[in-house]
Amino acid sequence: AQSVAQPEDQxxxxxxxxxxxxxxxxxxxxxxxxxxxxxxNRGLQFLLKYITGDNLVKGSYGFEAEFNxxxxxxxxxxPSALVSDSALYFCAVKxxxxxxxxxxxxxxxxxx
Amino acid sequence: xAGVAQSPRYKIIEKRQSVAFWCNPISxxxxxxxxxxxxxxxxxxxxxxxxxxxxxxxxxxxxxxSAERLKGVDSTLKIQPAKLxxxxxxxxxxxxxxxxxxxxxxxxLVL
Numbered sequence: 001a002q003s004v005a006q007p008e009d010q011x012x013x014x015x016x017x018x019x020x021x022x023x024x025x026x027x028x029x030x031x032x033x034x035x036x037x038x039x040x041n042r043g044l045q046f047l048l049k050y051i052t053g054d055n056l057v058k059g060s061y062g063f064e065a066e067f068n069x070x071x072x073x074x075x076x077x078x079p080s081a082l083v084s085d086s087a088l089y090f091c092a093v094k095x096x097x098x099x100x101x102x103x104x105x106x107x108x109x110x111x112x
Numbered sequence: 113x114a115g116v117a118q119s120p121r122y123k124i125i126e127k128r129q130s131v132a133f134w135c136n137p138i139s140x141x142x143x144x145x146x147x148x149x150x151x152x153x154x155x156x157x158x159x160x161x162x163x164x165x166x167x168x169x170x171x172x173x174x175x176x177x178s179a180e181r182l183k184g185v186d187s188t189l190k191i192q193p194a195k196l197x198x199x200x201x202x203x204x205x206x207x208x209x210x211x212x213x214x215x216x217x218x219x220x221l222v223l
Contacts, residue, residue, distance in 0.1 A: 004154075032210055034211070036214075041216075041219075042216055042217075043116070043118075043203055043214035043215050043216045043217050044155065044203065044205075044214040045214070046211055046212070046213060046214075049210070049211060051210065090154050090155075092154075094210075099157045099160060099168055100157065100212060102154030102155050102156075103154055104152075104153055104154050105152075105153070105154050
């Protein structure tokens with residue numbers, strides 16, 4: 001069975017500092033990996049994905065994520081955090097034939 | 113391009129009542145998904161449609177939940193009768209390729 005772990009319930013970072021939100025996964029076959037962001041009372045908004053190719057993928061709003069096959073990780077990063085980045089972030093995984101499985105989410109708090 | 117539309121946005125019912133949610137996917141998206149998101153958790157897939165056929169409904173509690181997508185476009189998700197533990201946000205998503213795009217969700221409170 002496939003699974004996703006987001007080990008941190010909350011990440012706190014000061015505005016302007018780099019941020020990292022961690023994600024590790026387990027799936028058979030080649031992984032399809034996704035990051036979504038959820039603002040209060042809103043649905044999930046797609047940020048970026050890794051399907052194949054370059055291990056560093058760039059997405060919306062300056063976010064990027066690095067696929068590490070040996071560590072089965074797909075950490076979300078941003079060089080300089082904004083207060084408006086404060087939200088709930090979800091990592092998700094699937095393989096070619098399966099449904100999408102989400103992690104439990106990490107709340108990012110960016111303080112001025 | 114219009115996003116995924118859902119209605120209603122909020123619904124409050126008493127246990128044992130029935131409720132229905134509606135979803136209109138992004139135009140041209142053949143695949144439609146319904147998810148349940150309980151507070152503090154990630155979304156959990158309930159059912160996946162490809163056009164008007166069911167691809168995966170293994171996690172749908174079929175004794176009380178039903179869903180349909182009769183013409184391969186709009187979809188409805190129904191709960192009858194509702195239980196207290198059904199209180200959650202119900203998210204609809206659609207996709208043309210591997211990326212799913214989500215609607216704003218319907219927040220259900222069962223009293």
